[in-house]
Amino acid sequence: MASHGLVVAGLTSGSGKTTVTLGLLRAMTRAGLSVCAAKSGPDYIDSAFLAAASGAPAVNLDSHAMVPAHLRQLAADSPCPMLLIEGVMGLFDGTDGGSGSTVSVAAALRAPVMLVLDARHQGQTAAVLAAGIATQLPDGVALAGVVLNRIASPRHQLLITEALADRGIAMFGSLPANGDIEIPSRHLGLVQAADLAATGALDPVIEQAADLVAANLDLTAIEAAFRQLAGSDDQPTRLPPPGQRIAVARDAAFGFAYEHMMAGWLAAGAEITTFSPLANETPDSSADFIFLPGGYPELHLPVLSSAGSFLDGLRKAAARGTRIYGECGGYMVLGDAITGADGESHDMAGLLRLQTSFASRKLHLGYRRMTPLTGFWPGLPPVSGHEFHYTSAIRAEGDPLFAMADAGGRDLGTTGLASGPVAGSYAHIIA
Numbered sequence: 001m002a003s004h005g006l007v008v009a010g011l012t013s014g015s016g017k018t019t020v021t022l023g024l025l026r027a028m029t030r031a032g033l034s035v036c037a038a039k040s041g042p043d044y045i046d047s048a049f050l051a052a053a054s055g056a057p058a059v060n061l062d063s064h065a066m067v068p069a070h071l072r073q074l075a076a077d078s079p080c081p082m083l084l085i086e087g088v089m090g091l092f093d094g095t096d097g098g099s100g101s102t103v104s105v106a107a108a109l110r111a112p113v114m115l116v117l118d119a120r121h122q123g124q125t126a127a128v129l130a131a132g133i134a135t136q137l138p139d140g141v142a143l144a145g146v147v148l149n150r151i152a153s154p155r156h157q158l159l160i161t162e163a164l165a166d167r168g169i170a171m172f173g174s175l176p177a178n179g180d181i182e183i184p185s186r187h188l189g190l191v192q193a194a195d196l197a198a199t200g201a202l203d204p205v206i207e208q209a210a211d212l213v214a215a216n217l218d219l220t221a222i223e224a225a226f227r228q229l230a231g232s233d234d235q236p237t238r239l240p241p242p243g244q245r246i247a248v249a250r251d252a253a254f255g256f257a258y259e260h261m262m263a264g265w266l267a268a269g270a271e272i273t274t275f276s277p278l279a280n281e282t283p284d285s286s287a288d289f290i291f292l293p294g295g296y297p298e299l300h301l302p303v304l305s306s307a308g309s310f311l312d313g314l315r316k317a318a319a320r321g322t323r324i325y326g327e328c329g330g331y332m333v334l335g336d337a338i339t340g341a342d343g344e345s346h347d348m349a350g351l352l353r354l355q356t357s358f359a360s361r362k363l364h365l366g367y368r369r370m371t372p373l374t375g376f377w378p379g380l381p382p383v384s385g386h387e388f389h390y391t392s393a394i395r396a397e398g399d400p401l402f403a404m405a406d407a408g409g410r411d412l413g414t415t416g417l418a419s420g421p422v423a424g425s426y427a428h429i430i431a
Contacts, residue, residue: 023213243289282313292330
């Protein structure tokens, strides 16, 4: 169980949080320390990179979707005594009212913050910014110190170091301006960790980050900056398992299943089996629930469309009344067809009257509050989720699955479809 934690935060996206976090996880693991990772917010892509760097599952801690007791329980459930938490966006950036921010996760856990400062185009101002941040942190959250990123010269570092010392702010080291670790991107952000692992490129990237961090940061001081995490006697309400034996699609096209969701189902006594649609595998015929998570099916349309055993397995399961649920990419595959970026249409399972398209890209992004409109998932309360996709439904006919509102409570109408034992929506359920 995790007893001590530290949050890696920045003032903006792109400040260097991911490089520092990946590098620390691997460098500390190489030094014999037992440290696991968590990601603030709903980002399932970063979590997979963090898990690869530490060698242990990485959990999402989302203060918009989860109550503080849930955050504390998930942190405590980490298998390592030390938990390194990568922040999201800027330290205070979140939804209306500040929920979903990195600082709100730190406050719930009473975890100190290590600030990664992008020092390009500034000198002593970086220290003033850090000092100002320290005064704005909530009770129980301390600024442990800073890491300077993109330092141009020894003189540049000295100016900021002296200014930090004058203000009593610890500095854990600095990374050079040419030290950024590049991770390839695609339309939903980073390439998945599994994609890089399949080509043998993942571990070298993480090792490169670890070498950079080990050479430039004070690992002993950072280890000492971890502080005891807040505990809780309150038991959080977890989502009930949708079935007793759950078959989950898992491969490069269906990789966006939340670790805490799977762990919660297992803890509640459910069994989970996995199968690969890209390998044309069929879901376990004894499963009473089939889950197709989100991912990148639009990058594998010819393979999925020709995966006869997989698609027939879904159809046969639906015919015998097995409930099948798809999120985002999984939802798309349950429909009649998906149109690729080239305008070509590819037939899918045909279990929902749905056709989606990647030909005309439009970003759909944000937290969602979903209230079930059907009895498809018995016992499912109103849930918090997140949308992040560029495809759109060009045809969706049938019974809606959820009534939906945004993070500010504004009505967004309905979302998703339900047809007999089959249902899905674009939103990823978080908690």
